[in-house]
Amino acid sequence: MKTTILAMLLLASCILAACTRSSPNIQLVQADSLIQKFPDSALHFLQGIQPKGLHLAADRAYYALLLTQVKDKNFIHQTEDSLIRIAVQYYDSTKNTAMQARAHYYLGCIWRNKDDHPEALKEFFKAITYSKRIFDNSLTGHIYNNIAYLYYLQRLNEQADSIYQITEKLAILEKDSILWADALSQRGMINIRKGRECYQKAEEKILHAFNISCNMNQRSMIAKTAYSLSLLYGRMNMGEKAVEFAKLNINNQDNSNALDRAYLVLGDAYYKISQYDSASIYLNKSLHSEDHYTKAGAYMRLADIAKKQGLLEKALEMERKYSSYLDSAQQKQQSAEIVTAEKNILIQRKQSEFKANLDQVYYYIAIGIVIFLTLFLALWKRHKKEVINFKRKEIEINKQTEELLQQKNEQINFLQKEIIIPMMLRFSRFMAAMIILIFPIMKVLNVDCLI
Known part of the structure; x- marks a missing residue:
């Protein structure tokens, strides 16, 4: 009787083990498949999943990663990192390289949104290390694109351009037209910064990016490239074209956070063609931005308009605000911290590589010693056997x-x-x-x- 009960319990445990799910939650897999092409649908789908119903740590980590990723794809500004850290900690503990790359990348995006660029840079470099191990060129390209953007924001133009060139190569290799257009557009923006002698190169790159975006019918990228072209044509005193592309930027803008910059560019374009009333409307709209450079640019143009309209007191007030926001923006510059962080990352990487190489050297030395001892023992036994055989033959011959x-x-x-x-x-x-x-x-x- 006892034997029968034990056998039944063993059978039940085997059935339970066989039925236990080791693969990811099917709903999460479905959501993951929607993110790239239908990010809004993926967000709605994930919001319908109750996190409390996810009992496995693997599912909770996967859910945390996907929800952070889909919010990023839908241009939702995220500054809270508690969710993505669930994924980072889990995948770091399980050594899942592919998921580590994604988790650290989106943690870097959170730091980027918090304007802590050195920390963002550290996470992006970690993500690149993992993505290169699994030869994920697509993810590596997007990570490089973000790193280049951080350098661009800190006005480290040469470093940004060199990394955007790497991004371009990876985008072409992976046939990722949107990533390619983004890198081209940003390289055009760097050429705008270099001055009038580089405007032609900037126009070529940005127009190329704009045409790619139109062919792909990618609204967010059409908006971005139109913004760059409006900014360029404003610098080139081609006001009508600047207004045309500024309007195109606003009409295709899906990212509400980018609208304030779009209003600033359109207001600047109207200013260039002397339509000051329209310029003032859009410049005042851009003042809702939290970005100090945007506010500084708007106040500078409003001060110019006030001067032209003879409103000297208003012009002085606008100039004072312009100087105040410009100083605040410059104080937020993290160029030195970025460079320091980059150096620390490189030092850590070299130390890791040295340690890995040292471990490899020790490994090869150990393997070499084992092989040498094995060969020595084999040859010694063979020699001993030959000596015995020789003596036996010698005795037989004698x-x-x-x-x-x-x-x-x-x-x-x-x-x-x-x-x-x-x-x-x-x-x-x-x-x-x-x-x-x-x-x-x-x-x-x-x-x-x-x-």
Whole structure:
């Protein structure tokens, strides 16, 4: 009876183990598949999932990563990192390289949104390390694009341009037209910063990016490239074109956070064609921005308009606000911190590489010692065996030689007997014959001597 109960319990446990789900939650997998092409649908789908119903740590981490990712895709400004850290901690503990790359990338995006660019840079470099291990060129390209953007924001133009070039190559390799257009557009913006001598190069790059965006019918990228073209044509004193592209930017803008900059560019474009009332409307709209550079630019143009309208007190007030916001924006510059963070990251990477290389050296030395000892033991055993075989053969040869010598001696003795005895018989016969012959002669000679 006890045996039967134990058998039933064992069977039940086996069935339970077989039925236990080891694969990710099917709903989360479906949401993941929607994110790239239908981010709004993916967000709605994920919001319908109750986090409390996710009992496995793997599902909770996956959910945290997907929700952070889909909010980023829908241009929702995220500054709270508690959710994404669930994913980061879980995937770091399980050493899931592919998911580590995504988790650290979106943690970097959170730091970027919080304007803590050195911390963002650290997370992006971690993400690149993981994405390169799994040869995910698409994710690597997007990470490089963000790193370049951080350099761009800090006005580190040369560093930004060099990294945008890497992004371009990866985008072309992966046939990611949107990423390619983004990198081209940003490189055009860097050329705008360089001054009038680079405006033609800027126009070529941004127009190329604009055409790619239009062919793909990607509204967010059309808005971004139109913004860049409006800014460029405003600098080139081509006011009508600047207004045209500024309106195109606003009409295609999905990101509410970017609207304030779009209003500033349109207001600036109207200012360039001397439509001051329209310019003032859009410049005042841009003042709702939390970005101090945007506010500084708006107040600068409003001060110019006030001067042209003869409103000197208002112009002075606008100039004071312009200076105040410009100073605040410049104080927020983190160029030095970015460079320091980059150096620290490079030092840490070199130390990690050195440690990894040192571990490899120790590993190869250990393997070499093992191989050497194995070969030495094998050769020593072989040598010992050969020595034993040689001694055995030597003994056998000596034995064979002794036997052969003995045989030869016996043969010699036999031959000696065969040769000497007949010779002695012949000699004795010869001597007898000689005596017989000589005796009569001696007898005669003896007689003669007596006479």
